[in-house]
Amino acid sequence: QKEVEQDPGPLSVPEGAIVSLNCTYSNSAFQYFMWYRQYSRKGPELLMYTYSSGNKEDGRFTAQVDKSSKYISLFIRDSQPSDSATYLCAMRGLTGGGNKLTFGTGTQLKVEL
Amino acid sequence: DSGVTQTPKHLITATGQRVTLRCSPRSGDLSVYWYQQSLDQGLQFLIQYYNGEERAKGNILERFSAQQFPDLHSELNLSSLELGDSALYFCASSAEGRLYEQYFGPGTRLTVT
Numbered sequence: 001q002k003e004v005e006q007d008p009g010p011l012s013v014p015e016g017a018i019v020s021l022n023c024t025y026s027n028s029a030f031q032y033f034m035w036y037r038q039y040s041r042k043g044p045e046l047l048m049y050t051y052s053s054g055n056k057e058d059g060r061f062t063a064q065v066d067k068s069s070k071y072i073s074l075f076i077r078d079s080q081p082s083d084s085a086t087y088l089c090a091m092r093g094l095t096g097g098g099n100k101l102t103f104g105t106g107t108q109l110k111v112e113l
Numbered sequence: 114d115s116g117v118t119q120t121p122k123h124l125i126t127a128t129g130q131r132v133t134l135r136c137s138p139r140s141g142d143l144s145v146y147w148y149q150q151s152l153d154q155g156l157q158f159l160i161q162y163y164n165g166e167e168r169a170k171g172n173i174l175e176r177f178s179a180q181q182f183p184d185l186h187s188e189l190n191l192s193s194l195e196l197g198d199s200a201l202y203f204c205a206s207s208a209e210g211r212l213y214e215q216y217f218g219p220g221t222r223l224t225v226t
Contacts (some may be wrong), residue, residue, distance in 0.1 A: 032213040043115065043203055043217035044156070051213070088156065092213065100169050101146075101215060105155035 003027050006089055006104030015113055019076040023089035023104045026070065030091040030102075033065050035074045038086045038106065047087075048074070079111045116140065117218035119204050125224045131192040134221045138185055138206030144168070145187040146207070146215060147179055151200040162187055194225045 006023045013019055021035075032051055036044035050056045053067045062075040072091075076083055086106040116139035126132055138145050147159040158171035162181035173179075176194075181187045191198060201222050205215040 034213055036217075041220075041222075043117075043205075043219050045115070046214060046216065049213045100158050100161065100171060102158070103156040 001026065002105075003102050004089060004091060004104040007107055008105055010108040010110055012110045012112060013079055015079060015081060015111055017079050017111070019079050019083070019109060019111075021074040021076075021087050021089075021107050021109070023072050024070055025072070025091055025102075027091070027093070027102070028067075028070070029093040031094040032092045033063070033072050034090040034101070035061075035063055036088040036090060036103075038088060040085075044088055079109075081111050081113060084110045115216040115218065117204060117206050117216050119202075119218035119221050121221060122219065123222045123224075125226065126194060127226055128194055128196060130194050130225075131190065132194065132223065134189040134191070134202050134204075134223075136187045136189070136204030136206075136218060138187070138204075139208075139216055142206035142208050142216075143185065144207045144209075145181055145185070146205040147173075147187070147189050148203040148205065148217075149200050150203060150220070156203070159189070191223070196225050199223055199225045 004025045034049040035047045038044045048063045053065045056063045060077045064073040086108045088106045089104040090101040118137045120135045143164045146161045150156045159173040161169040179189045201220045203220045205217045207215045
């Protein structure tokens with residue numbers, strides 16, 4: 001079993017929809033939770049990070065972490081065609097292992113006009 | 114543009130050969146990370162260097178090695194290449210004390226024939 005599980009999709013939504021992307025994890029030592037966006041043939045781009053549990057909002061994006069359930073989410077409001085990309089969750093512990101990030105396999109999102 | 118540069122963009126080589134991938138981190142970043150991204154395995158952490166010293170090791174094969182030079186650029190050496198080594202190789206960098214913020218380069222696409 002992988003440490004981080006993520007539904008690969010593809011997820012197709014109409015423009016303006018609210019998108020929910022999720023990851024589950026098994027390692028209770030994870031404390032930092034990140035979301036990256038990756039356009040085709042490009043490097044991952046850091047969208048948001050959250051430390052421990054709670055919510056964080058940045059414009060149209062909201063990240064949620066529920067450590068009790070080992071479940072994290074990224075919500076995208078008013079989705080746009082430019083949001084079409086693969087979204088990767090990533091996690092790391094507080095100490096040890098350098099700054100190693102453990103990634104999910106990514107969810108492919110397509111926002112259609 | 115993340116500020117991380119990687120060369121070359123594409124590399125096509127034959128089985129059994131050796132290649133070197135190069136990465137320049139963002140200005141001021143001391144940590145460099147190497148990742149491999151393949152379709153079936155997702156983004157896998159290979160190795161981290163901090164200011165010239167190896168800091169953490171992931172799923173890096175013995176045929177692969179890396180180093181970070183005094184000017185902080187890094188090279189990933191892949192030898193005795195196999196078909197299964199075909200993948201995207203990403204370099205990322207992070208600043209001191211910013212454990213969760215890794216900035217990725219555009220990647221090198223390696224094709225082994």
